[in-house]
Amino acid sequence: MKPDMERIEQHASFGGRQEVWRHHSRALGCAMKFGIYLPAAALGGQSCPVLYWLSGLTCTEQNFITKAGAQAHAARHGLIVVAPDTSPRGDDVADDPAYDLGQGAGFYLDATQAPWAQHYRMQDYVARELPALVEQHFPAGAARSIAGHSMGGHGALVTALKNPGRYRSVSAFAPIVAPTRVPWGEKAFTAYLGQERQAWRAWDACELMATAQERLPLLIDQGEADEFLANQLRPELLQAACKAANYPLTLRLQPGHGHSYYFIASFLAEHFAHHAAALVDDRSGKG
């Protein structure tokens, strides 16, 4: 059926199906899991646009598919949703006891430093290997969008900015927008990319904004009661970078909201509408 790929979960869900697959990743050199939601149209063989979701620190492919309520929205808009794990995994993959480095904390970059460089090539995985796999094995069209949460919001922004022409829209919940200037990013980038800060700039959304080659619809929600807001997330830095680059940004501060999936679930319908406007309406316009 699908060589080197094994379906390890399948659940009927909102007229479609939530599946989890395991496969060997060439980019990462290990077995990886990803969740994929197939709306009814995709189960019927119809080509559908794809929204990629990148999760945050400590997450696996399970968090988003079990806690966000995403399937209702994906079904409504006819979108395939792909949610990969957040790092390479396995006993022979480098790790660190801290929650914010190593397994569960891949930061969606391609590491250059030992011992990380061998497996930590998450950018290669999420931007190239995984889309190719999805488009080969599922009824997925070439229209892609990307979104994420926290470390995964950083991943969504950086992946969209580094790969012009590959995504139609981008959004994030509580993203790490300036990893070169906050503790989570400084720790991870020192390990994965080395002491030389000049090399970090290629993985920082605020830095990449200055040379952005396209203008994608960009929506960001940030909880005002998020415990990481002032120290790790600092959305005002992205706001300034977007203003300097004349990049249109919709940044919404949400009173009372924290950093959890309760926050994501509360506004996810609007993120799906944001992406569907770029993915589905555009496709209809061509039909």
Next chain:
Amino acid sequence: MKPDMERIEQHASFGGRQEVWRHHSRALGCAMKFGIYLPAAALGGQSCPVLYWLSGLTCTEQNFITKAGAQAHAARHGLIVVAPDTSPRGDDVADDPAYDLGQGAGFYLDATQAPWAQHYRMQDYVARELPALVEQHFPAGAARSIAGHSMGGHGALVTALKNPGRYRSVSAFAPIVAPTRVPWGEKAFTAYLGQERQAWRAWDACELMATAQERLPLLIDQGEADEFLANQLRPELLQAACKAANYPLTLRLQPGHGHSYYFIASFLAEHFAHHAAALVDDRSGKG
């Protein structure tokens, strides 16, 4: 503020707030946790109807509040939703290594047999102590409905049938409808209620249906791909009991669906609409 009660979680959610509280239960003789969703109206002090949700085997107060997507529906209809844990808990509470007996498997009954009788009084807790607590400490009106999943579907049916006048509507996902005739129920009832099967009948929805004193709106969804369907759930027994008692039942068999929260999430909007029609529309009619 609220003596003997401690709020251990609070999350902004869909314009309202998801909270988790810990308190000492007199009925159970131990500390208990419950989730409570307060819609915007309740946060503003307005009295709201309450939907009680009873979870299934192995669950805590967390499963429903993190996986079902219930908050969106509760917010839309202006309902408070209360989701208790599934049994008494603690080192001094009787337990069993099996997943289907003891802690996490209270079956919403009042046990009569040692060692269970001391703490396992879940019916007293969910039908009396918990509603009194909720109505004392939160802006909860006296309009109540009740729903549940699997063991909690049994709990919802039995609690509604045993307490005429206390609930406006009832619904269940994949309920255990005839515990006296299926392995899960036979094992639990033998332990909690003893060998004498006559005593079991007071805790079996199919048995209670024959003497039901009121007719509540009753909605049941059952997945056709549920692994427990033929052996443990047997909805046809409830269908026959309802027919014999002339009790109106809406039983829907859902093709392809299993026993998980993916199934619950897919149809939960319709269960909320079912309860809101009994709780909110009725209230509006009086206003």
